[in-house]
Amino acid sequence: MANVHVFCFFASYVVALALEGLAVARRSRLLRSLSFAFALAGLAAQTFYLVARSNAADLPPLLSSSHDWLLVLAWLAVVFDLTLSAILSGVGRSVPMGLFLLPVVLLLIGASDLAGAATSPALAGATDIARRGAEERALRGWGMLHASLLVFGIGGVIVGFLFSIMYVVQHRRLKRAQGAPNALSLPSLATLARLNWWSVIVSFPLLTLGMLTGIRLVYLSRHTSGPIGFADPLVVGSGLVWLVMVAFLIWVLRSDHVGGKQVALRTIWAFGLVLVTLLGLQVLFNGHTSAPAHHNAESTETPRSANLERATRQ
Amino acid sequence: MNVQVVYCTHQTTPLALRERLAFASVEQLTRAYETLRTTFPQSEHVVLSTCNRVEIYAAQNESSAPLTQDQVAEFLSRFHGVPQNDLGGALLWQKGPEAVRHLFEVASSLDSMVLGEPQIVSQVKEAYRVAQENDACGPLTHALFQGAIRVSARVRSETALAVGRVSVASVAVGEFGKSIFDRFADKTVLVIGAGEMAEETLRYLKDEGAEAIVVVNRSLERAQRLAAEWGGTARPFDDLDKWLAAADVIVSTTGASQPIVDVARFRAARAASEGKPVFILDLATPRDFAPAVADIDENVFLYDIEALQATCENNRKQRVREIDRARRIVEEETDQFLHDIYHKATGPIISQLRAGWRKVCQDELDQLFAKLNRLDANERRGIERTVERIVNKLLHPPLEALRDEARKGTPQGLMDALKRLFFTGE
Numbered sequence: 128m129a130n131v132h133v134f135c136f137f138a139s140y141v142v143a144l145a146l147e148g149l150a151v152a153r154r155s156r157l158l159r160s161l162s163f164a165f166a167l168a169g170l171a172a173q174t175f176y177l178v179a180r181s182n183a184a185d186l187p188p189l190l191s192s193s194h195d196w197l198l199v200l201a202w203l204a205v206v207f208d209l210t211l212s213a214i215l216s217g218v219g220r221s222v223p224m225g226l227f228l229l230p231v232v233l234l235l236i237g238a239s240d241l242a243g244a245a246t247s248p249a250l251a252g253a254t255d256i257a258r259r260g261a262e263e264r265a266l267r268g269w270g271m272l273h274a275s276l277l278v279f280g281i282g283g284v285i286v287g288f289l290f291s292i293m294y295v296v297q298h299r300r301l302k303r304a305q306g307a308p309n310a311l312s313l314p315s316l317a318t319l320a321r322l323n324w325w326s327v328i329v330s331f332p333l334l335t336l337g338m339l340t341g342i343r344l345v346y347l348s349r350h351t352s353g354p355i356g357f358a359d360p361l362v363v364g365s366g367l368v369w370l371v372m373v374a375f376l377i378w379v380l381r382s383d384h385v386g387g388k389q390v391a392l393r394t395i396w397a398f399g400l401v402l403v404t405l406l407g408l409q410v411l412f413n414g415h416t417s418a419p420a421h422h423n424a425e426s427t428e429t430p431r432s433a434n435l436e437r438a439t440r441q
Numbered sequence: 442m443n444v445q446v447v448y449c450t451h452q453t454t455p456l457a458l459r460e461r462l463a464f465a466s467v468e469q470l471t472r473a474y475e476t477l478r479t480t481f482p483q484s485e486h487v488v489l490s491t492c493n494r495v496e497i498y499a500a501q502n503e504s505s506a507p508l509t510q511d512q513v514a515e516f517l518s519r520f521h522g523v524p525q526n527d528l529g530g531a532l533l534w535q536k537g538p539e540a541v542r543h544l545f546e547v548a549s550s551l552d553s554m555v556l557g558e559p560q561i562v563s564q565v566k567e568a569y570r571v572a573q574e575n576d577a578c579g580p581l582t583h584a585l586f587q588g589a590i591r592v593s594a595r596v597r598s599e600t601a602l603a604v605g606r607v608s609v610a611s612v613a614v615g616e617f618g619k620s621i622f623d624r625f626a627d628k629t630v631l632v633i634g635a636g637e638m639a640e641e642t643l644r645y646l647k648d649e650g651a652e653a654i655v656v657v658n659r660s661l662e663r664a665q666r667l668a669a670e671w672g673g674t675a676r677p678f679d680d681l682d683k684w685l686a687a688a689d690v691i692v693s694t695t696g697a698s699q700p701i702v703d704v705a706r707f708r709a710a711r712a713a714s715e716g717k718p719v720f721i722l723d724l725a726t727p728r729d730f731a732p733a734v735a736d737i738d739e740n741v742f743l744y745d746i747e748a749l750q751a752t753c754e755n756n757r758k759q760r761v762r763e764i765d766r767a768r769r770i771v772e773e774e775t776d777q778f779l780h781d782i783y784h785k786a787t788g789p790i791i792s793q794l795r796a797g798w799r800k801v802c803q804d805e806l807d808q809l810f811a812k813l814n815r816l817d818a819n820e821r822r823g824i825e826r827t828v829e830r831i832v833n834k835l836l837h838p839p840l841e842a843l844r845d846e847a848r849k850g851t852p853q854g855l856m857d858a859l860k861r862l863f864f865t866g867e
Binding site (some may be wrong): 154156171176213297298300301302304305306314315316317318385386387394 | 751
């Protein structure tokens with residue numbers, strides 16, 4: 128389990144995506160099943176990897192590093208893809224979700240490889256101050272809440288982004304009066320518009336709460352070895368992204384008579400900007416830390432000993 | 442195996458003659474089965490009668506004579522009161538593997554007028570059910586029709602022969618309408634004109650749950666007739682603009698020589714509709730809606746007959762590309778079916794041969810072991826195994842020859858020869 132490398136599940140997802148594309152082109156259920164199997168195998172490998180990383184860092188994957196946080200996001204996206212595919216397949220529908228979701232998953236895994244693998248100094252500091260049990264628990268608790276809210280909020284953003292792309296593809300087909308190839312049967316415009324609206328409605332409060340808990344974390348991190356300031360690029364960037372989301376939400380809620388395609392296009396722009404900014408910040412600034420990237424599950428750079436060493440230096 | 446089919450289809454026989462030969466009601470079919478049973482008591486029968494084909498399948502065991510084309514033609518002639526001269530060369534006849542292959546192709550919709558259409562397998566199932574109810578089936582027809590239903594399912598799941606719709610109305614509703622709306626129960630359907638295409642489209646819309654149907658026509662009387670038929674309401678033609686704004690789905694099939702809805706008129710209607718999606722099917726020739734209506738806003742989805750027919754044609758071409766794959770499955774299944782049937786026929790002979798030889802061996806071994814009573818258990822087992830190997834080696838050539846012959850058909854001659862040569866009795 129400890130020998131699982133990022134390449135293992137990355138390759139599985141690449142094969143799953145290629146098979147999904149072939150399944151659409153050849154209208155083959157067998158290829159679709161194979162794609163599902165490869166994605167499932169990738170998910171299993173990724174789960175082992177995250178568990179190994181978490182054990183090595185002695186922190187939940189959401190807290191251990193930007194690298195792991197991005198992988199959790201990718202993991203959730205794959206779970207969403209497989210669950211939805213299984214449910215739709217159960218009711219006789221064959222929507223090629225993987226064709227839309229797997230590229231994003233690959234992008235997230237790619238970004239995770241560039242992002243920092245070291246624990247945030249703030250959380251590392253939490254380990255240092257283990258004696259102060261209440262403060263440590265508070266920092267970890269708020270950190271966990273902050274990361275969870277952000278990961279689910281961004282998950283909602285990804286899903287909304289993809290539903291909007293599906294809407295545009297479907298709309299384009301319908302406007303051009305092109306028949307629906309069975310293998311690329313997307314949901315109806317009405318369904319996609321509804322799903323898109325819900326993804327906006329759900330992801331915004333999650334991101335907002337993520338922001339608020341982030342502010343609380345900034346406050347709590349003052350007592351750690353790596354305090355986070357309000358001038359931290361990730362904090363500033365996230366704030367700007369949140370403002371974009373606010374502006375977009377206001378526009379969505381006030382535009383009763385705007386066509387679904389307009390909403391979808393603006394969702395693509397707004398959510399695309401959110402994703403690019405957040406991923407870019409994670410990669411450029413390695414989350415709230417500046418440690419170098421890592422490469423496999425057994426060689427995490429954030430073992431408990433490293434945190435302790437940092438504490439000793441302090 | 443004796444299996445025959447006598448048939449006429451849309452490919453070989455004009456509709457007028459098919460109508461005369463058809464078994465239109467269950468009562469007529471019941472009478473037909475009674476007559477067939479009386480006339481050909483040694484045969485099993487299944488009659489498949491649809492608007493595109495009349496087929497009579499018959500099967501008998503090896504000892505009975507197969508039905509000839511003339512016998513079935515005479516039956517059809519008498520039953521329907523159609524002079525045999527009128528039948529001319531309309532009736533075709535197949536037997537054995539060709540008859541099996543024909544049924545498998547029919548059930549898989551390879552022989553249908555609309556390639557890949559799904560109704561035929563239901564019709565095959567129904568024909569089989571009615572035959573069972575009339576005690577007309579036997580072991581061969583059971584195996585044959587169950588095999589046909591299995592082959593049809595395999596073709597549908599392993600090929601794209603039934604993928605995509607091929608009629609204008611089904612394409613309109615299934616490939617476009619259902620991609621815009623997720624349900625039709627809460628949609629208002631406006632029908633302009635009362636043409637035949639409108640009725641066919643309404644059938645599909647009703648199947649999808651459409652309830653609120655408004656018919657607008659220059660002749661209010663015709664509108665009322667169509668509305669009554671489909672549970673809708675008729676409105677005078679003067680109300681058209683109001684309903685253009687209110688409708689979610691518009692089906693237009695008037696016989697007007699000029700478009701009745703131009704851009705200005707529809708733009709005004711859109712202003713009152715708050716920009717909700719509208720699905721327009723312009724099934725009229727010449728068109729009822731100006732093509733530029735589609736560009737008024739992004740939520741106007743306009744399809745004319747040309748666009749719908751182009752989609753139908755594409756789907757048809759895609760189905761045609763699947764024919765070879767479907768035929769390969771039919772061929773494979775036909776071979777497997779025949780192999781199973783022939784294997785069943787040779788099975789008893791093989792069992793008898795093995796059992797007879799084993800008994801002889803066992804008797805001889807018992808006598809030998811009685812004489813050589815100093816042999817221990819291991820030695821006895823060794824001798825038994827040696828004898829068993831000798832028997833198997835001796836039996837191998839005749840059984841292999843039987844299996845080889847069984848691939849081509851029931852090897853009746855060889856089976857008789859084996860019975861006589863090895864004294865297997867009956």
